[in-house]
Amino acid sequence: MIAQVIPARRMPLSLPFLDYSVPEEDKTKIKIGQLVKIPFRNKEEFGVILNIKSSGALNIKTKPIKEIIFSEPILSKEQLNFLIDISEFYHVSLGFLLKGNLLPLQIRKLQKVFSSERLGAPHTNKPAKPQVFIHKNEEEKKDFILDKIKTGGQSLILVPELTAIAKITNLLPSNILDRSVTITSELKTKELFAKWLQIWSGEKDIIIGTRTALFLPWFNLKNIILTDEGNPNYKSWDMAPRFHTRDAALFLSKHHRAELSILSHTLSVESYYFAKNKVYNTTDDLQIKSLNKTTEIVDMKSQWRGGNRSMMSTDVLEEFKKIKTGDVVFFLNRRGTASYVGCADCGNVLRCPHCKLSLTYHQDKKILVCHYCKFSEPMPLACKNCGSVNIGTRGAGTQMAEELIKKITEKITDTRPVIRLDSDENELGKLENKEDKVIVCTQLAWGHLPWDRIKLFVYLDADSPLFIPEYKIVENLWQQLRDVQYRLNPESSFLVQTEHPEHQVFKSLYSPDLFYSEQLAERRVLGYPPFKYMLKLLTSNPKSAILDKETAQVQAGLINLTKGVSGVRILGPLEMSPYYSGGQYRQVILAKIGYENYKQNTKLLVANVPENWKIDPNPNSLLSE
Structure with a gap:
């Protein structure tokens, strides 16, 4: 008898599993999904049984399995098939994925597993189409989640980032939280072991987590609930496997025959299209409504025609003066003082000699910096291309905004402290201070902002993403603007400064379906998702x-x-x-x-x-x- 075993270690893609002979005394005990110990080169490794065959290739001598660690399968067949799918689709070692799906394998701790009895059994329901639900507030979101998890079995609630876990746990009542655990990549080994075992044994059947939670010992998974589906942070881009959590959840749902629910206040363009075309089920006619009618779009071109050359419009300044208490946020997509430096006479833009990207001006050190390769040089006195001294900065960064806002607060005797949060100044603990404050920040602070205290949110420069030649960049801005509308209190003010108030992303804030129809028309012509x-x-x-x-x-x-x-x-x-x-x-x-x-x-x-x-x-x- 031959067992195909996945070693719990990174292996070449061409070797997802290895063949081992099954000792005579273990032939009646061997099961798919069991944890075993195998000889590997000159040492022993853990592995999981993938398949069992009556015989192997002729004249090929195989080493025997050393030990079956315990009789119950540590992973289900369904989860193993999920790992195989992810491995083949994302070009990642199956052993690497397996190791991430297993508990920290420490011999002295494995005795705890021996004494545990796993509860629950897999069900055989045919997987339904994913269901889309659009919620207008947190109460609707909570009601939907509670209705889904009342049926029993294991439920997985996915969030796009660590800071979103608290939002979910704050929604759920104590009797549900008693049945739940949270899983993230930041857990220490001891915590992960305890929680993994609670899930494996069935002691905890509601799991709240980031994408890491896809790789757990699922034996009775009935519900997968993907919250905040439109959030771009669901996509892993910096390390393998580079999956979108929604796509991986579709794989998981298929193999476990679990129901997948897609929740959002603002769907991604792809999910909107699939729901409209009945690839996904919907509970209504899929109308995405405007979230906040008080959003004000400020035309910066008219400000400049009127003589205001500041990065802050008169509309924003007047609104700021009116907000005497609470927090005020000035948001920018970039750190530094200005987005780029160029010559007003010949149009030459100062670029990094290595990356060829525009350099960013940092006023505190009076230098130009490339944020990709860290190249820096002094601010030149004249244009290197034509010799003109008419060199100027365009756009704005957090440093410039911070300096301007400090001057304004001094002038109007506003005593609230001004704090800056970006990748240079990243002490997020400053936000925990309950005193009223003015916050100048980038995306780094987004999930940590005290949204319930914010009385005014200003998007200082919404134009920087509009003309970057990437097909999802405008959608990311759309998600960001809608997220502000969703999170702000109804009485709070939201102002967006732009030179292009006619752009679809701003017009669509009052008519959301317009954004989707125009985006889909563009993508159809270009052959981009969801059409390819x-x-x-x-x-x-x-x-x-x-x-x-x-x-x-x-x-x-x-x-x-x-x-x-x-x-x-x-x-x-x-x-x-x-x-x-x-x-x-x-x-x-x-x-x-x-x-x-x-x-x-x-x-x-x-x-x-x-x-x-x-x-x-x-x-x-x-x-x-």
Whole structure:
């Protein structure tokens, strides 16, 4: 008898499992999903039984399994199949995924598992279509969650980021919290062991967590509830596997035959389209309503025509003066003093000599800095291109905003302290102070802001994302603006400054369906999701000539591979932005894949690229990271 065992360690993609013989005394005990100890090279490793065969290949000698750690399967067949799907789709070692799905494997602690009896059993319901629910407030969200989890079995509630866990636990009553545990990547080993065991045994059946919680010992999973679906933080972009939590939840739902519910106050463009076209079920006609009619769009061009050259409009200044108590937030998408420096005469923009991206001016040190490779140089006195001294800054950063707002508060005798929070000044503990304050911040502080105390929220410069050539960048701005509308108290004020008040993203705040219809029209023409599935393949090399040769070979191979495959188009290779970063030249190959067989064709493509390439299915960006 031969057992196919997944070693609980990173293995080559070509070796997802290894064959081991089953000792005679264990043949009646062996089960799929059991934790075993196996010989591996010159030591012993843990592994999990993937499959059992009556015999192996002829004339191939296999080593025997050393020990069955305990009789009950540590992972279900359904969870093992989920891990295989994720491994093949995202080009990640199956052993690496398995290790992340297991509890911290420490011999002395495993005795606790021996004495535990797992409760519950898998159900065999046919998986339904994902259900979409749009909520207008937290009370509607709470009622939906409570209705779903009352049926029993294991329930998984997913959140996009750590700070969102408290929002969920604050919604739920104490009797539900008694049945729940929270799972994040920040748990210490001792905490993780205790919680893992509570889930495995069935002692806790409601799990609240980030994407890490997908990889748990599910034996009776009935409900998966994805909250705040439109949040772009659900996408993992900086480490493998680079999955979108919604996509991985679809895999998990399929293998466990669990019901997937998608909750949001503002759906992503893809989910809106799939719900409209009945790929997902909906509870109503899918009308996304305006959240806050008091949002004011301030036209900065009219301010400048009127002689106001400040980064703060007269509308914002007057509103600020009126708000005497509570917190005020001035939000910007960038740190530093200005977004870029350019010559007013020839139009030359000062760029990093390595990354070719615009340099950011930092007024406190009077230097220009590249936020990608950390290159810096003094602010020049004249244009390097034409010699003109008419050099100026454009856009605004948190440092400039902080200085301006401090001057204003002094002038109007506002005694509230002004605090800045960005990647340079990141002491988030400042927000815990209950005294009234003025906050100048970037996205870093978003999930930590005291939303219930904010009386005025000002988006100082909403234009920076509008003309970046990435197809999801405007959607990210839309999600951000809608999130402010959702989180602010009804009596609070929200002002957005822009030079382009006619843009769809601002007009749609009063008519949300307009945003989706215009975005879908653009994406249909360009062949972007949800009309095609996107796959991004990235690689880099310190020598551009070697990089060019490798990417050309891979591109040619993929084109040849898909000659007879309908609905697959290979694009590139293309230079990334920045092209040179961290001592590496970077390129990307893109694949547009029809949804008819997108899983099968994605697996085909990723199986035929070098193992050292980065694989990014359903990317948030195409030419940048």
